[in-house]
Structures are given as structure tokens and as C-alpha cells.
Amino acid sequence: MATNPVPDHVPPEMVRDFSLFTSPGMSPTPNGDPHAAVACVHSGPPIFYSPLNTRDGRGTWVITRASDQRRVLQDTETFSSHRSIFASALGESWPMIPLELDPPAHGAFRSLLNPLFSPKRVSALEPAVRERAIRLIAGIAASGTSCDVMKDFAFPFTVNIFLHLLGLPDDRIDTFVGWARDLLHGDDVKRPAAARTIVSFIDELAAARRKDLVDDFMTFIVQAQVEGRRLTKQEVRGVGILVFVAGLDTVAAAIGFDLAYLARNLKDQELLRGEPDRIVLAAEELLRAYPTVQLIRVATKDIDFEGAPIRKGDYVSCATVIANRDPAEFECPNTVDLAREDNRHATFGFGPHRCLGSHLARREIVIGLEEWLARIPTFRIKKGTAPITSGGHVFGIENLILDWS
Numbered sequence: 001m002a003t004n005p006v007p008d009h010v011p012p013e014m015v016r017d018f019s020l021f022t023s024p025g026m027s028p029t030p031n032g033d034p035h036a037a038v039a040c041v042h043s044g045p046p047i048f049y050s051p052l053n054t055r056d057g058r059g060t061w062v063i064t065r066a067s068d069q070r071r072v073l074q075d076t077e078t079f080s081s082h083r084s085i086f087a088s089a090l091g092e093s094w095p096m097i098p099l100e101l102d103p104p105a106h107g108a109f110r111s112l113l114n115p116l117f118s119p120k121r122v123s124a125l126e127p128a129v130r131e132r133a134i135r136l137i138a139g140i141a142a143s144g145t146s147c148d149v150m151k152d153f154a155f156p157f158t159v160n161i162f163l164h165l166l167g168l169p170d171d172r173i174d175t176f177v178g179w180a181r182d183l184l185h186g187d188d189v190k191r192p193a194a195a196r197t198i199v200s201f202i203d204e205l206a207a208a209r210r211k212d213l214v215d216d217f218m219t220f221i222v223q224a225q226v227e228g229r230r231l232t233k234q235e236v237r238g239v240g241i242l243v244f245v246a247g248l249d250t251v252a253a254a255i256g257f258d259l260a261y262l263a264r265n266l267k268d269q270e271l272l273r274g275e276p277d278r279i280v281l282a283a284e285e286l287l288r289a290y291p292t293v294q295l296i297r298v299a300t301k302d303i304d305f306e307g308a309p310i311r312k313g314d315y316v317s318c319a320t321v322i323a324n325r326d327p328a329e330f331e332c333p334n335t336v337d338l339a340r341e342d343n344r345h346a347t348f349g350f351g352p353h354r355c356l357g358s359h360l361a362r363r364e365i366v367i368g369l370e371e372w373l374a375r376i377p378t379f380r381i382k383k384g385t386a387p388i389t390s391g392g393h394v395f396g397i398e399n400l401i402l403d404w405s
């Protein structure tokens with residue numbers, strides 16, 4: 001990976017050897033703990049410069065305090081979301097929508113999508129979500145005393161619900177999961193190839209729905225209006241791709257990290273199994289401890305921020321994994337306390353771009369944990385196996401082989 005030189009305006013004393021991509025525990029690591037690896041930044045300054053902190057080797061400012069991150073995420077005039085993360089893999093620069101649009105354009109698209117992911121709509125999905133969880137877990141319980149949670153439960157569970165929500169067929173789950181994995185965690189060859197495949201898929205789906213309207217997400221998007229007009233083809237693509245990518249990998253990873261924690265902490269596992277009413281609160285704490293999506297903004301003008309000379313065009317990293325370990329915000333931030341109250345974690349972001357899928361994600365995680373703990377007896381990580389975890393813009397867990405023999 002190429003590293004950009006540190007820009008001249010960055011004072012050398014503000015440069016630190018820290019990266020969400022290359023610090024210890026961030027590359028794929030057996031039995032890794034990329035979340036714990038960031039806690040060290042809180043013994044340092046509120047903001048510093050990391051010379052290599054994006055997938056393509058760029059430097060970023062790193063904001064460590066949760067309250068400063070909120071200031072950045074709220075100030076969309078100074079800190080823009082327009083980064084073309086997806087399109088850049090193709091050498092292009094169109095935005096994923098609404099994620100990479102700034103207000104006011106962002107608001108128009110966000111209002112369009114909000115009703116599709118509202119608490120009411122998610123509640124209506126709940127019986128299907130629970131039924132899906134029970135069917136998968138009952139199958140796992142009946143077929144033995146061990147499984148790979150990611151392959152056998154977390155992905156088939158969450159991706160099926162997501163495809164159902166979008167009205168996409170579920171006979172291609174493995175293909176879709178493979179695309180998402182290559183896009184989010186793949187190398188310089190796999191990533192652009194996956195991006196191209198996903199663009200073609202979304203473009204073809206949109207063309208098909210323009211021709212034959214059905215009752216699904218893409219039909220809604222191709223017919224929708226913003227500011228009194230239909231969406232352009234590129235806007236349809238930008239929305240379709242974001243929703244596809246945002247929902248495919250994130251919830252599965254959260255469930256994987258949660259079950260890995262419970263497999264290693266049997267007292268907490270038994271507590272939740274014995275008192276399932278605790279699961280809603282516990283799931284919030286596990287979301288705090290194991291956030292997956294890390295945010296980046298781009299400065300639109302020069303600004304001095306907490307003593308840092310941020311210049312127009314500089315990247316600013318607001319990592320949720322760092323905010324969630326801020327001792328000014330959370331008592332004993334490095335301890336997982338399943339009864340933690342008033343848990344204002346940053347896992348779903350902050351400000352206008354706060355996660356659109358958070359209601360759905362929360363319900364899936366809680367239902368997944370409830371049904372898993374109700375049907376699978378005391379489980380541990382299978383001897384001789386090691387979950388492989390990774391950092392980056394989106395933290396991941398590749399495999400999780402549990403055993404309850």
C-alpha cells in the first residue's frame with residue numbers, strides 16, 4: 001500500500017503511529033481484538049495525524065474525543081461527506097446516496113428513504129425475522145454440536161431479511177455475501193472487480209423495474225420523486241448501491257462479534273440465557289464495545305480544530321470504535337458491562353447521516369441473540385479454531401466456529 005507523505009502543514013509533533021488499517025490487530029488476525037487495540041489513543045492528545053489511515057493509503061486527522069467527533073459530524077458545512085468511497089474503486093466520483101451527499105441535497109433523499117426503515121415498518125417485519133432465526137438455529141441444533149456462526153447463521157439470517165426487505169430473491173445469498181466481502185475487505189484486485197459487479201447488478205435491476213413495476217424497493221426508487229422530479233439513473237444507482245452494501249455485512253458482523261464475546265465470557269452468557277429480559281440492554285453494550293463502521297469526513301475549508309491546522313481537502317477520521325472507548329463518556333470504557341445504562345454509544349453515527357437501518361439492525365441483533373441463547377446450550381469457541389478479525393473502515397469477523405458438545 002502506498003503511503004502519502006505527511007503534508008507540510010501538519011506539525012511533526014502531531015503525527016502518531018496509529019492506523020485503523022495497519023496498527024497491530026487491524027490486519028486479519030486469528031483471535032484478534034481490533035476494538036481493544038484502539039483504546040491506547042485515549043492516553044494521547046484529542047487530535048493527531050495518522051499518515052496512513054484509509055484503504056488507499058491516505059493520511060487522516062484522527063479525532064479521539066466523542067464530543068469532538070460529534071462537533072465534526074454535526075458541522076456538515078466544514079466537514080463534508082462527499083468522498084466517493086465506492087465510485088473511487090472504479091476510478092469514478094459519483095456519490096452513494098444519501099451517505100455521501102451533504103445537506104441540503106442529503107435531506108431530500110433521506111426523507112424519501114426514512115419511511116422504508118421506520119420503527120413501524122421494522123415492527124411489521126419482526127415475525128418474519130423471528131421465524132427466520134428460529135428456523136436456522138433449530139436446523140443448526142438438530143444437525144450437531146458445532147457450527148461456523150458466520151456461514152451457518154449470521155449471514156444467512158441477516159442477508160435473507162435484508163433481501164426480503166428489498167424484494168430481492170434469496171437464492172443468491174452466497175453470491176451477494178461474496179460481493180460484499182470482496183468490496184469491504186478485499187484487496188486491490190478483488191475490490192474494484194466487486195464494485196463493477198455490484199454496479200452492473202444494481203443498474204440491471206433498475207432497468208428491469210423501469211420496464212416491469214413490482215412491489216419492491218427498486219421499483220419504489222425508480223418511481224420516486226425528489227424535489228418534484230424523478231431520480232436520474234446515476235442517483236438510482238447511488239441509492240441502490242448504498243442500501244445494498246450498508247445492509248449486507250454490518251448486522252452479520254455485529255452478531256458475530258457478540259457471540260464471540262459470549263463464547264469467551266460464560267458468566268455473561270449464562271446471565272443472558274437465564275434472564276433473557278436483559279438482552280435488549282446487553283445488545284446496546286455489545287454494540288458499544290464492538291462497533292463496525294468507522295466514519296471519515298473531508299474538510300471543505302481551512303480550520304483550526306483543537307489546536308490542529310486542518311486544511312481544505314484534509315481527511316478527518318471519526319472512528320466510532322474510538323468514540324466508544326472515550327473515558328470522558330463511559331465509565332470503565334474498556335470493560336463490557338451488560339447492564340450499562342444510558343449508553344450513548346456512537347456505533348450508528350451522529351448527526352444527519354445517523355444510520356438509517358439502526359432500528360432494523362437492533363431488532364435483528366436482539367432477536368438473533370434471544371433465539372440463539374434459547375436453543376443452543378453453553379457454547380465456546382471450538383478448540384483448535386480461531387476467529388479471524390480485522391479492522392479498517394468496516395471492522396469484520398470472518399469465521400466463528402462454536403462448539404456446545
Ligand code: HEM
Nearest residue numbers: 098099246247250251254293347348349353355356357361
Ligand atoms: C449493526 C449494523 C449497522 C451499523 C453498525 C451501521 C452503522 C452506520 C453508521 C455509523 C452510519 C453513518 C455513516 C456516516 O455518517 O458516514 C450509517 C449510515 C447508514 N446506514 Fe447503517 N449500520 C448498520 C446497519 C444498517 C442496515 C441494516 C442498513 C439498511 C438496511 C443500513 C443503512 C444505512 C444507510 C442507508 C446509511 C446512510 C444514512 C445517511 O447518509 O443519511 N445500516 N450506518
